[in-house]
Amino acid sequence: MLKDITLGQYFPGESFIHRLDPRTKLLCTVLYIAALFMAKFFISYALMLFLLVFSVAVTGIRPSAFLRGLKPLLLIIIFTAVLNVFYARGGTQLFSWWVFTITTEGLKTAFFMVLRIMLLICGTFLLTYTTTPMALTDGLELIMNPLKKLRVPVHEFAMMMSIALRFIPTLIEEADKITSAQKARGANFETGRLTERVKALLPLLVPLFVSAFRRADELAVAMEARCYRGGEGRTRMKKLCMGARDFLTIAGFSVLLAGIAVLSSLGL
Amino acid sequence: MPTIKTEALTHVYSRGSPFEQTALENVTMEIARGEFVGLIGRTGSGKSTFVQHLNGLLPPTGGRVLLDGADINADKKRRREARFRVGLVFQYPEYQLFEETVYRDIAFGPRNMKLSGREIGERVREAARFVGVPETLFDKSPLELSGGQKRRVAIAGVIAMRPEALILDEPTAGLDPEGCASILRNIAAYRRATGATVLLVSHSMEDVARIAERLVVFDGGHIVMDGSPAQVFSQAEALRAIGLDVPVVTEIAARLHALGVVVPACCYTVPQLRNAVLALRGGAADA
Numbered sequence: 001m002l003k004d005i006t007l008g009q010y011f012p013g014e015s016f017i018h019r020l021d022p023r024t025k026l027l028c029t030v031l032y033i034a035a036l037f038m039a040k041f042f043i044s045y046a047l048m049l050f051l052l053v054f055s056v057a058v059t060g061i062r063p064s065a066f067l068r069g070l071k072p073l074l075l076i077i078i079f080t081a082v083l084n085v086f087y088a089r090g091g092t093q094l095f096s097w098w099v100f101t102i103t104t105e106g107l108k109t110a111f112f113m114v115l116r117i118m119l120l121i122c123g124t125f126l127l128t129y130t131t132t133p134m135a136l137t138d139g140l141e142l143i144m145n146p147l148k149k150l151r152v153p154v155h156e157f158a159m160m161m162s163i164a165l166r167f168i169p170t171l172i173e174e175a176d177k178i179t180s181a182q183k184a185r186g187a188n189f190e191t192g193r194l195t196e197r198v199k200a201l202l203p204l205l206v207p208l209f210v211s212a213f214r215r216a217d218e219l220a221v222a223m224e225a226r227c228y229r230g231g232e233g234r235t236r237m238k239k240l241c242m243g244a245r246d247f248l249t250i251a252g253f254s255v256l257l258a259g260i261a262v263l264s265s266l267g268l
Numbered sequence: 269m270p271t272i273k274t275e276a277l278t279h280v281y282s283r284g285s286p287f288e289q290t291a292l293e294n295v296t297m298e299i300a301r302g303e304f305v306g307l308i309g310r311t312g313s314g315k316s317t318f319v320q321h322l323n324g325l326l327p328p329t330g331g332r333v334l335l336d337g338a339d340i341n342a343d344k345k346r347r348r349e350a351r352f353r354v355g356l357v358f359q360y361p362e363y364q365l366f367e368e369t370v371y372r373d374i375a376f377g378p379r380n381m382k383l384s385g386r387e388i389g390e391r392v393r394e395a396a397r398f399v400g401v402p403e404t405l406f407d408k409s410p411l412e413l414s415g416g417q418k419r420r421v422a423i424a425g426v427i428a429m430r431p432e433a434l435i436l437d438e439p440t441a442g443l444d445p446e447g448c449a450s451i452l453r454n455i456a457a458y459r460r461a462t463g464a465t466v467l468l469v470s471h472s473m474e475d476v477a478r479i480a481e482r483l484v485v486f487d488g489g490h491i492v493m494d495g496s497p498a499q500v501f502s503q504a505e506a507l508r509a510i511g512l513d514v515p516v517v518t519e520i521a522a523r524l525h526a527l528g529v530v531v532p533a534c535c536y537t538v539p540q541l542r543n544a545v546l547a548l549r550g551g552a553a554d555a
Contacts (some may be wrong), residue, residue, distance in 0.1 A: 174363075177358065177363075178363065178364055180320065180325050180358065181358045181361065181363075181364040182364060182376075183325055183351065184323060184325060184351055184355070184356040184357075184358065184426070185351075185364075185376055185377040185380060185425060185426065185429070186348070186351055186352055186376075186377055186380030186381060186429070187376075187380060188348075188380070202366065203364075203366045203376065206366035207363055207364055207365065207366050210363075210366075210411065211363055
């Protein structure tokens with residue numbers, strides 16, 4: 001049950017997108033999102049949609065993985081759609097009853113809003129599905145490096161993030177194991193009234209916390225034993241380096257952003 | 269009449285994802301009531317997955333698990349019942365302890381069985397006796413105990429449910445030799461006293477050789493050998509080919525045999541080899 005969480009799940013692969021520098025992917029995701037918010041009408045959206053479908057095809061990841069990721073957000077998407085349908089005014093009135101009025105403008109806004117949210121989510125999935133969490137934090141750290149001048153502990157934040165990411169699967173596995181062990185002793189996590197169910201979580205949470213603290217302690221000792229002293233003067237085994245393909249991709253996305261800006265100023 | 273039986277049991281992890289992995293394939297096996305079975309195989313051979321099917325924790329991807337002839341996955345009630353009838357002690361069970369006191373932790377299983385307070389108390393004391401946890405520890409926090417004691421308390425937590433079959437997954441992992449020996453003695457004593465079926469999962473040949481009556485060898489999700497310890501350990505080459513080994517005693521016997529000393533080539537416990545050597549010396553003295 002817990003294994004179904006697809007939090008930043010990585011799908012291994014060797015595609016063009018997989019091999020891009022994480023900084024490139026981060027930057028392009030930001031550019032894509034910016035373009036998405038500028039897009040106004042069919043042609044712009046069609047372009048954005050095409051780009052996403054094309055990128056998904058390049059990664060070789062099954063489209064169903066993206067759709068499955070959308071599922072938990074279905075409620076929000078439906079809510080947004082309904083709200084927009086009734087909220088927007090203008091255009092031809094199609095239907096009216098009491099305070100509810102549906103107009104062509106409302107339908108259009110709702111349609112674009114839903115499309116925008118879905119593209120936004122799938123776009124970020126594209127990033128996390130093709131980049132290992134470690135590469136992602138490395139990329140983030142390098143992008144934020146200039147903030148070090150302002151005494152922001154960038155390295156420490158990045159380290160905390162990689163440790164957290166690193167331990168999510170471990171803790172999930174551990175939680176699964178403890179759940180099984182308690183079920184083997186007849187624990188019942190599935191049925192009962194709310195208070196009973198909360199109580200039933202105790203046999204899971206106590207050992208999980210104990211083990212999380214134990215792991216944190218062990219990790220701290222292991223890091224100290226390897227003379228970890230923070231980011232200062234620290235070198236990397238795998239140095240990220242941007243190549244021609246990264247610059248080309250960034251240039252492409254910049255052109256896209258500019259293009260969308262022009263298109264939407266033309267109202268397309 | 270077998271108590272536990274699996275029919276063409278198959279289990280596939282993460283089906284339909286890029287991480288899909290077949291852990292068990294068509295495993296058919298019978299375990300008779302009161303049998304003492306050792307399950308061996310290297311890490312990833314499917315033995316842990318297999319035992320989690322026997323009490324209904326993992327639903328099979330294919331095949332059935334029968335307990336006294338009835339499918340344990342037939343409905344929720346059956347599956348829950350199977351949990352109490354087939355006790356499963358996980359690997360490193362000390363990490364599952366959570367209660368404030370040792371007593372309450374051992375009582376967790378019986379409490380889930382909705383037994384009366386008196387019955388629970390009786391079972392807790394009995395289980396603690398079996399694994400050698402003194403009653404003076406009952407009011408302590410389980411987190412204060414030593415590693416070996418924690419393990420005993422955790423095993424007692426399963427024994428307190430008085431399961432007809434007790435499955436232990438690597439119960440001696442990470443313990444010192446004396447701790448290993450004493451836990452194995454406890455398990456053997458428990459079985460003698462209750463007549464329960466015992467299934468011991470291990471990758472230590474020494475452990476299973478010491479107490480199991482039947483050995484089942486897993487490799488790559490299949491059963492590759494099934495027989496008495498003497499039968500299984502006589503196939504030293506085949507065992508090595510799948511990343512396992514024979515007990516040191518068997519190895520010594522085999523080398524002696526190769527040197528022309530006439531001891532049976534497949535002794536697998538120290539007393540067996542000692543008796544064989546003594547008999548030989550006695551024989552030589554006679555001649």
